Amino acid sequence: MIKRFFILCSGADATLLETCSNGEQNKYAGIGATVFFTAVMAFISSSYALFTVFDNVYTAIFFGLIWGLLIFNLDRFIVSTIKKSDNFKRELLQATPRIILAVIIAIVISKPLELKIFEKEINQVLLEQKNDLTLANKEQIALQYNPKKEALNKSINNLKTEVLTKETETNALYNTFIAEAEGREGTKLLGKGPVYKEKREKYDASLKELQALKEINETKIATLENQILALDTEYAANITNSQPIIDGFDGLMARITALNKLPWLPSFFIFLLFLAIETSPIIAKLLSPKGTYDYKLEEEESIVKKWITQKVEQRKTLMDTDAAINKKVYDDIEQENEIYNYKKQQAEKLLKQQTDAFYNIQIKNL
Numbered sequence: 001m002i003k004r005f006f007i008l009c010s011g012a013d014a015t016l017l018e019t020c021s022n023g024e025q026n027k028y029a030g031i032g033a034t035v036f037f038t039a040v041m042a043f044i045s046s047s048y049a050l051f052t053v054f055d056n057v058y059t060a061i062f063f064g065l066i067w068g069l070l071i072f073n074l075d076r077f078i079v080s081t082i083k084k085s086d087n088f089k090r091e092l093l094q095a096t097p098r099i100i101l102a103v104i105i106a107i108v109i110s111k112p113l114e115l116k117i118f119e120k121e122i123n124q125v126l127l128e129q130k131n132d133l134t135l136a137n138k139e140q141i142a143l144q145y146n147p148k149k150e151a152l153n154k155s156i157n158n159l160k161t162e163v164l165t166k167e168t169e170t171n172a173l174y175n176t177f178i179a180e181a182e183g184r185e186g187t188k189l190l191g192k193g194p195v196y197k198e199k200r201e202k203y204d205a206s207l208k209e210l211q212a213l214k215e216i217n218e219t220k221i222a223t224l225e226n227q228i229l230a231l232d233t234e235y236a237a238n239i240t241n242s243q244p245i246i247d248g249f250d251g252l253m254a255r256i257t258a259l260n261k262l263p264w265l266p267s268f269f270i271f272l273l274f275l276a277i278e279t280s281p282i283i284a285k286l287l288s289p290k291g292t293y294d295y296k297l298e299e300e301e302s303i304v305k306k307w308i309t310q311k312v313e314q315r316k317t318l319m320d321t322d323a324a325i326n327k328k329v330y331d332d333i334e335q336e337n338e339i340y341n342y343k344k345q346q347a348e349k350l351l352k353q354q355t356d357a358f359y360n361i362q363i364k365n366l
Contacts, residue, residue, distance in 0.1 A: 003025065003026075003029045005032075005036075006028075006029040006030070006032035006033045006036060007025065007028050007029050007032055008032065009032030009033070009035045009036045009072070009076060010028040010029070010031040010032030010035060010076070010079060010080070010281075011032075011035075011076045011077070011079050011080025012028045012031075012032075012080065013297065016296055016297060016300065019296065020292040020296070021292060024292050027284075027288065030284070031079055031281045031284055031285070034277065034280050034281045034284075035072065035075040035076055035079060035281055036072070037277075038071065038072075038075055038105075038109070038277055038278055039068045039069070039071050039072030039075065040068065041109055041113070041274070041277070042067060042068045042071035042072075042105075042108075042109045043064050043065060043067065043068030043071075044064070044113070045108075045109050045110070045111075045112035045113045045116075046063070046064040046067040046068065046108075046109075046112060047060045047061055047063075047064030047065075048060070048064075048112050048113070048115070048116050049111075049112035049115070049252060050063050050064055052115070052250075052251060052252045052255060071105060071109070074101070074105065075102075075105070075278070075281065078098040078101065078102065078281075078282060079281045079282065079285065081098070082094060082095055082098065082282060082285050082286070083297075088286075091286055092286065095282055095285075095286055098282055099279060099282055102275075102278045102279045102282060103275060103278075103279070105278050106271065106274040106275040106277070106278040106279070107271065109274050109278070110270055110271045110273070110274035110275075111256065113270065113274075114259060114267050114270050114271075115252075115255050115256070115259060117270065118259060118262060118266070118267070121262055122255050122258045122259055122262070123250075125258040125261055125262070126249065126250050126254060126255070126258050129249065129254075129258070130246055130247065130249055133246045133249065134243070134246055137239070137242055137243075137246060138239060141235060141238050141239060141242070142235065145231050145232075145234070145235045148231055149228055149231055149232075152224045152227055152228050152231075153228070155220075155224055156221050156224050156225070159217040159220055159221050159224075160217070160221070162213065162217060163210075163213055163214055163217050166206075166209065166210045166213050167210060169206060170203065170206040170207055170209075170210045173199065173202050173203040173206050174203050176199050176203075
């Protein structure tokens with residue numbers, strides 16, 4: 001049962017192969033087994049690759065099954081269309097396009113399995129890339145807010161500087177009228193004279209201005225700080241909203257790119273393994289000697305070809321003979337006077353009817 005199934009997978013004529021030896025049947029059963037298991041590996045690899053795309057098991061299995069059947073049909077077609085002959089160069093030339101197709105199929109099959117085999121190493125590379133992307137994302141978003149924050153902080157510093165300047169000026173007035181009262185500066189007179197009162201009034205006025213300035217600037221500073229806080233909140237929200245995009249940076253293309261950053265030698269050997277599996281049925285057919293099945297298949301094809309060629313030649317001969325007979329018949333008829341006179345009489349009647357019809361039309365027009 002299994003042997004028949006693998007023979008079916010090889011694309012060989014099962015009825016014709018039954019008339020061959022067991023060795024010949026086993027050879028094609030082995031070729032069919034290789035075709036079958038290559039399709040199974042294609043199903044597994046494509047299902048994993050599609051799972052990284054769709055994140056859905058059932059969808060991945062469904063499309064993976066279609067891809068596996070497609071690879072099975074291609075491999076079966078490739079193996080079954082290679083015909084054995086006595087000229088190895090001709091066989092190699094015939095198999096070259098199929099070998100190229102097998103190489104392409106091997107690449108397509110091996111790549112998803114490489115992604116699965118080196119999944120841990122790829123995840124490490126992706127983690128590093130995600131961290132770099134996170135830092136770069138924060139820097140890029142910060143470029144949108146830093147100029148605004150710097151302008152607001154500069155305004156706050158200017159307001160604070162304005163208050164400090166006013167405080168320095170007020171403190172200087174305070175020291176002036178105290179020194180006047182103590183007689184250390186100004187009039188050098190001890191006590192609270194007219195000059196003292198004048199300087200005290202200047203200080204009191206400056207103090208009131210300072211207090212009013214503090215209240216106004218504190219309000220302005222609070223407003224500016226609220227704006228900075230709003231910018232920080234918006235910045236954090238943008239970071240939070242964009243982070244899921246970075247966290248989802250683990251699709252098929254990202255994993256292939258990460259795989260290319262790993263050492264190439266292990267991946268290359270895995271590719272060679274699948275290339276050997278994919279091309280083994282073709283190589284086996286090329287290297288194997290011409291067997292009983294090949295001779296019988298060649299005989300059947302030769303019989304059919306000659307039979308069709310004979311039928312075509314018979315039809316051509318029949319048509320040529322029929323044309324020659326028809327020509328001879330019409331040549332003989334051409335020599336018959338009775339037929340000539342009859343056709344002449346009918347032509348005269350037709351000409352008379354045409355003349356009468358034309359005459360009647362002209363009378364009506366008049």
